[in-house]
Amino acid sequence: xxxxxxxxxxxxxxxxxxxxxxxxxxxxxxxxxxxxxxxxxxxxxxxxxxxxxxxxxxxxxxxxxxxxxxxxxxxxxxxxxxxxxxxxxxxxxxxxxxxxxxxxxxxxxxxxxxxxxxxxxxxxxxxxxxxxxxxxxxxxxxxxxxxxxxxxxxxxxxxxxxxxxxxxxxxxxxxxxxxxxxxxxxxxxxxxxxxxxxxxxxxxxxxxxxxxxxxxxxxxxxxxxxxxxxxxxxxxxxxxxxxxxxxxxxxxxxxxxxxxxxxxxxxxxxxxxxxxxxxxxxxxxxxxxxxxxxxxxxxxxxxxxxxxxxxxxxxxxxxxxxxxxxxxxxxxxxxxxxxxxxxxxxxxxxxxxxxxxxxxxxxxxxxxxxxxxxxxxxxxxxxxxxxxxxxxxxxxxxxxxxxxxxxxxxxxxxxxxxxxxxxxxxxxxxxxxxxxxxxxxxxxxxxxxxxxxxxxxxxxxxxxxxxxxxxxxxxxxxxxxxxxxxxxxxxxxxxxxxxxxxxxxxxxxxxxxxxxxxxxxxxxxxxxxxxxxxxxxxxxxxxxxxxxxxxxxxxxxxxxxxxxxxxxxxxxxxxxxxxxxxxxxxxxxxxxxxxxxxxxxxxxxxxxxxxxxxxxxxxxxxxxxxxxxxxxxxxxxxxxxxxxxxxxxxxxxxxxxxxxxxxxxx
Amino acid sequence: xxxxxxxxxxxxxxxxxxxxxxxxxxxxxxxxxxxxxxxxxxxxxxxxxxxxxxxxxxxxxxxxxxxxxxxxxxxxxxxxxxxxxxxxxxxxxxxxxxxxxxxxxxxxxxxxxxxxxxxxxxxxxxxxxxxxxxxxxxxxxxxxxxxxxxxxxxxxxxxxxxxxxxxxxxxxxxxxxxxxxxxxxxxxxxxxxxxxxxxxxxxxxxxxxxxxxxxxxxxxxxxxxxxxxxxxxxxxxxxxxxxxxxxxxxx
Ligand SMILES: Cc1cc2nc3c(=O)[nH]c(=O)nc-3n(C[C@H](O)[C@H](O)[C@H](O)COP(=O)(O)OP(=O)(O)OC[C@H]3O[C@@H](n4cnc5c(N)ncnc54)[C@H](O)[C@@H]3O)c2cc1C
Ligand code: SF4
Ligand code: FES
Numbered sequence: 001x002x003x004x005x006x007x008x009x010x011x012x013x014x015x016x017x018x019x020x021x022x023x024x025x026x027x028x029x030x031x032x033x034x035x036x037x038x039x040x041x042x043x044x045x046x047x048x049x050x051x052x053x054x055x056x057x058x059x060x061x062x063x064x065x066x067x068x069x070x071x072x073x074x075x076x077x078x079x080x081x082x083x084x085x086x087x088x089x090x091x092x093x094x095x096x097x098x099x100x101x102x103x104x105x106x107x108x109x110x111x112x113x114x115x116x117x118x119x120x121x122x123x124x125x126x127x128x129x130x131x132x133x134x135x136x137x138x139x140x141x142x143x144x145x146x147x148x149x150x151x152x153x154x155x156x157x158x159x160x161x162x163x164x165x166x167x168x169x170x171x172x173x174x175x176x177x178x179x180x181x182x183x184x185x186x187x188x189x190x191x192x193x194x195x196x197x198x199x200x201x202x203x204x205x206x207x208x209x210x211x212x213x214x215x216x217x218x219x220x221x222x223x224x225x226x227x228x229x230x231x232x233x234x235x236x237x238x239x240x241x242x243x244x245x246x247x248x249x250x251x252x253x254x255x256x257x258x259x260x261x262x263x264x265x266x267x268x269x270x271x272x273x274x275x276x277x278x279x280x281x282x283x284x285x286x287x288x289x290x291x292x293x294x295x296x297x298x299x300x301x302x303x304x305x306x307x308x309x310x311x312x313x314x315x316x317x318x319x320x321x322x323x324x325x326x327x328x329x330x331x332x333x334x335x336x337x338x339x340x341x342x343x344x345x346x347x348x349x350x351x352x353x354x355x356x357x358x359x360x361x362x363x364x365x366x367x368x369x370x371x372x373x374x375x376x377x378x379x380x381x382x383x384x385x386x387x388x389x390x391x392x393x394x395x396x397x398x399x400x401x402x403x404x405x406x407x408x409x410x411x412x413x414x415x416x417x418x419x420x421x422x423x424x425x426x427x428x429x430x431x432x433x434x435x436x437x438x439x440x441x442x443x444x445x446x447x448x449x450x451x452x453x454x455x456x457x458x459x460x461x462x463x464x465x466x467x468x469x470x471x472x473x474x475x476x477x478x479x480x481x482x483x484x485x486x487x488x489x490x491x492x493x494x495x496x497x498x499x500x501x502x503x504x505x506x507x508x509x510x511x512x513x514x515x516x517x518x519x520x521x522x523x524x525x526x527x528x529x530x531x532x533x534x535x536x537x538x539x540x541x542x543x544x545x546x547x548x549x550x551x552x553x554x555x556x557x558x559x560x561x562x563x564x565x566x567x568x569x570x571x572x573x574x575x576x577x578x579x580x581x582x583x584x585x586x587x588x589x590x591x592x593x594x595x596x597x598x599x600x601x602x603x604x605x606x607x608x609x610x611x612x613x614x615x616x617x618x619x620x621x622x623x624x625x626x627x628x629x630x631x632x633x634x635x636x637x638x639x640x641x642x643x644x645x646x647x648x649x650x651x652x653x654x655x656x657x658x659x660x661x662x663x664x665x666x
Numbered sequence: 667x668x669x670x671x672x673x674x675x676x677x678x679x680x681x682x683x684x685x686x687x688x689x690x691x692x693x694x695x696x697x698x699x700x701x702x703x704x705x706x707x708x709x710x711x712x713x714x715x716x717x718x719x720x721x722x723x724x725x726x727x728x729x730x731x732x733x734x735x736x737x738x739x740x741x742x743x744x745x746x747x748x749x750x751x752x753x754x755x756x757x758x759x760x761x762x763x764x765x766x767x768x769x770x771x772x773x774x775x776x777x778x779x780x781x782x783x784x785x786x787x788x789x790x791x792x793x794x795x796x797x798x799x800x801x802x803x804x805x806x807x808x809x810x811x812x813x814x815x816x817x818x819x820x821x822x823x824x825x826x827x828x829x830x831x832x833x834x835x836x837x838x839x840x841x842x843x844x845x846x847x848x849x850x851x852x853x854x855x856x857x858x859x860x861x862x863x864x865x866x867x868x869x870x871x872x873x874x875x876x877x878x879x880x881x882x883x884x885x886x887x888x889x890x891x892x893x894x895x896x897x898x899x900x901x902x903x904x905x906x907x908x909x910x911x912x913x914x915x916x917x
Contacts, residue, residue, distance in 0.1 A: 055804075074725065074787055075787065078733040080727070080728070092810070092811075094811060133807035134804060136807065137802050137807035137860060139858050141827050142820070144820040164810075169732065172732055173827060179794070181802070184795075184799045187795045195791075218780055247728045248726060281700045286704065286729060287729050570714075570720045571720045575681070576682075
C-alpha cells in the first residue's frame with residue numbers, strides 16, 4: 001500500500017450557534033443577502049437539472065440571478081430524478097399519527113445510523129413542510145383522499161405515514177413541477193438552458209470556482225463558461241458498480257472534477273443497496289429495475305423454511321405459490337417483530353443476502369427472495385391492491401412475464417397469488433462531495449446539492465428522503481446560503497473566458513480526450529466497466545472485509561491499467577461520439593471505485609449501508625464503533641488519480657439526540 | 667438454445683444532420699428472449715466496436731419507461747409493437763425467430779436527426795416554456811391542504827400529467843402534430859384549481875408556439891393516442907379544444 005500523505009487541513013462545517021431547533025432560523029436572521037439590483041450582476045452556473053438542480057436554477061432565476069443550467073440529457077425533464085417512484089416525506093402530521101419535525105429529524109438521524117450531521121438533518125426536517133406546500137402550489141397532482149385532502153403512506157424505517165406520493169411516479173411529478181418553474185425562468189431569460197452538455201472541469205481563478213469547461217455532446221467540442229459561483233447537482237455515483245437502479249447516464253465525472261480541484265469527498269463507502277429490485281437475468285443486463293419500496297407496505301418477504309423446497313425452486317421444479325403458509329419463513333417479521341417488512345433498507349438487504357448465502361434463494365441463480373401479496377389481496381381484495389400498486393405490477397409483468405396480481409393456487413382453502421422475486425441492488429449513494437452547513441464545498445465558490453453531496457443521510461438513507469433533500473437543497477437552502485457567499489462578490493466583474501485559466505483548463509480537457517482516442521486498444525468501454533462493476537459488487541458490496549477491500553484495490557489498479565492501455569474508442573471527434581463520452585465517465589468511475597474501497601477499508605466498523613463482516617454482533621447485526629468512528633471521513637485529492645487520498649476527519653457533535661444502538665426489533 | 671432467438675436488424679444510419687442516411691442490416695444470433703430490446707442493441711454495438719466500427723447512436727437513459735428519452739420507430743410503430751410501453755420496456759420475447767426488425771428514428775419535420783436514431787426534440791421543451799407552468803415563486807405557498815381537490819379531478823390530472831414527453835405522438839401523426847402532448851399539459855392544469863388563473867393564456871400560448879415550430883395541425887385521426895406509451899387519452903384533446911374556444915371567446 002502507498003504511504004499515507006499527511007494533511008494539515010482542518011474542517012469548518014460552519015454550523016450556526018444555538019439549540020438545534022433554532023439554528024436555521026438564527027442563520028437566516030443573520031446571514032448576508034444580495035439586493036435585487038446586485039443580483040442582476042451575478043451569474044451562477046448550476047450543473048444538473050434533477051430535483052436539486054432544477055429547483056435551484058428556477059429559484060435563483062426567480063430571485064434575479066443569471067443562471068446557466070446544464071444537463072447531459074436532451075431535456076432538463078429527463079434527469080434521473082424522474083425515475084423515483086415511492087414518494088417524498090414531510091412532517092405535516094396530516095394523519096394525526098404523532099408525527100412532528102422532531103420525529104422526522106430523529107428518524108432520519110437514527111435511520112442514518114448516527115453518522116449524519118445533526119444540524120443539517122434538523123433543517124431538512126424543518127423545511128420538509130415547505131416542500132409539499134410548494135409542490136401543491138405548482139400543480140403537482142399528489143394522491144388525494146375522497147374528502148379532497150392529501151393522502152399519505154408509510155415507507156421503510158418509519159412508524160408514521162408521512163409520505164406524499166403521486167401514483168408510483170412521485171419523482172416524475174416533482175421533477176415536472178420543478179421543470180415547469182424552470183421553464184418559466186427560461187422563458188423570462190433569467191435561466192439559460194444547455195442540454196446535451198457535459199461538464200468536464202471546474203475553472204479556478206485566484207482560488208475560487210469561477211466557471212466550467214463543458215463538452216457539447218452533439219458537436220464533441222469543448223466550450224467555456226464563466227460565473228461568480230458554480231453549483232453542482234449532478235446526482236450519485238451508484239453506476240460505479242455498473243449495474244444499479246440508476247439511469248444509464250448517471251455518472252460521477254462532475255463530482256470527480258470538483259474532487260480533483262480540492263473539494264473533499266466525504267464518506268464514499270456509504271452506498272445504499274435497495275432490497276426490492278428485480279433480480280439479474282444474465283450477462284447482457286444493462287441495469288437493474290427497482291420495484292418501489294412502497295410494495296413492502298402490503299407485500300411480505302419470505303423464503304422457504306425448508307432447504308429442500310428452496311432447492312426445488314432453484315431447479316424450477318416448483319413455484320412459490322406451491323408452498324403453503326406454514327412452510328414459509330417471513331424472515332423479516334421473524335427477526336424484527338416491531339418493524340417487520342418495513343425495516344430500513346440496509347437491514348432488509350442484508351437479511352436477504354443472509355438467507356440466500358445460506359442456500360434459501362428462490363430462483364435459478366439462488367439470488368432472489370419472494371415478495372408476496374397473497375395475504376393483502378385476500379384481506380383487501382385485488383381491486384384495492386391494484387389501485388395501490390397496479391402500475392408496479394404491470395411493470396413487473398412486462399419485465400419478467402409474471403403477473404403478481406394473478407391467482408396461482410389454492411392450498412387448504414387459502415388462495416395464493418404469484419409472488420414477485422426481488423433481490424438487493426445498488427441504488428443510492430449517501431457519500432458525496434463534502435459540504436458545510438451552507439452547502440459550500442471545501443473549494444470557495446463551489447457548491448454541491450442533492451445526491452451528489454454527502455450531507456443529510458449519514459450511513460443510510462430512509463425511503464422518500466432523497467427527493468425531500470434534493471428539493472430542500474434546491475428550493476429552500478442553497479438560494480439563501482449562496483447569498484452569504486455572493487454578498488461580497490457584487491463588485492467582482494464578469495470574467496472573460498479568454499483568460500489563461502480558461503485557456504489552460506480547456507487545453508487539459510482536450511488533451512485528455514485526445515489521449516483516450518489515441519489508446520487504440522481492443523476493449524470497449526462497457527466491457528471494462530462491467531469488470532469494474534463485478535469487482536465492486538463482489539469485494540466492496542453488501543459485506544466487506546479488510547481482505548476483500550485490499551483485493552479490490554489491487555484489482556482496480558489492474559483495471560485502470562487495462563483502461564489506459566487497452567481501451568478502444570471508435571469514431572472521431574468531428575461530431576457526436578458516444579463511446580468517447582462513456583470513456584470519459586469510466587475513467588472517473590475507476591477513481592471513484594478506489595475511493596469507495598479506501599474509505600471502506602478505513603472505517604473499521606459497521607454502520608448503515610457499510611457492513612464490515614469483522615464488525616457484527618452475534619446475531620449478525622451491524623456493530624458500530626462510536627468511540628473511534630464518530631466522524632465524517634473527508635478524502636482529499638493528492639494531485640494524481642493513482643495516489644492514495646488523504647483522510648481528514650470532521651468530528652460529529654450530537655446535542656439533541658442521544659446516540660444509541662439502532663434497534664428495529666422492539 | 668432454448669428461450670433465445672436470432673433476428674436481423676435493419677437500422678437507419680446517418681452520420682450527422684447534414685449527411686444522407688441509409689439502412690444497414692445486421693444480424694444478431696441467439697439472443698435470450700428476456701433481453702430487453704435496447705440490450706439487444708447494446709449487444710449489436712459491442713459487436714460493431716469489436717469490428718472497429720462506430721456503434722449505432724440511440725437515445726436512452728432510465729430504461730424503465732419514465733424518462734421519455736428513448737424513441738425509435740420499430741416495424742412501423744413508435745416504441746415498437748407493444749402498447750402502453752416505451753422502447754426501453756420492450757423485450758426480445760415480443761419478436762419471432764428469423765424476423766427482420768426495421769428500426770428508424772422519429773420522422774417529423776420538427777425533430778431533425780442528430781445522428782443515426784437520435785433526434786432533436788428541443789421543440790417540445792419550447793412548447794412547455796411558452797406556458798406549461800403555474801406562475802408562482804418559491805416560498806409563498808399556503809398550506810398544502812388549504813385547497814381540497816376532489817380525488818376524481820386529482821386522479822384525472824395525474825393521468826394527464828403522466829406524459830413523458832417522448833414525442834411518439836408526433837412521430838405517429840401523419841400531420842406531425844404535437845396536439846396530444848400539448849393537450850396533456852393543458853388538461854393537467856385545467857383540471858386543477860392551481861391552473862385556473864392562467865388557463866386562457868396558457869392554452870393560447872402553447873398552441874401558438876406549436877404552430878410556430880412547424881408541427882402540423884390536428885385532424886383527429888387518433889394515431890397519437892393509439893401509440894402513446896403512457897395511454898394519454900384523446901379526451902385530453904377535446905378538453906384542450908374546449909379550453910381554446912373559451913379562451914378565444916374572451917378575446
Ligand atoms: C429507481 C429509483 C427510485 C427512487 N425512488 C425514490 C423515492 O421514491 N423517494 C426518494 O426520496 N428518492 C428516491 N430515489 C432517489 C432519488 O431519485 C435521487 O436521489 C434524486 O432524484 C437525485 O436527484 P439529484 O437532483 O441530486 O440528481 P439527478 O436527478 O441524478 O440529476 C443529475 C443531473 O445532473 C446532470 N449531470 C450529471 N453529470 C453531469 C455533467 N458532467 N455535466 C452536466 N450535467 C450533468 C444530469 O443531466 C441530471 O440533470 C430513487 C432513485 C432511483 C434510482
Ligand atoms: S402524449 Fe404520449 S406519446 Fe405524446 S409525448 Fe406524451 S407520452 Fe409521449
Ligand atoms: S429510456 Fe427512459 S423511457 Fe425509455
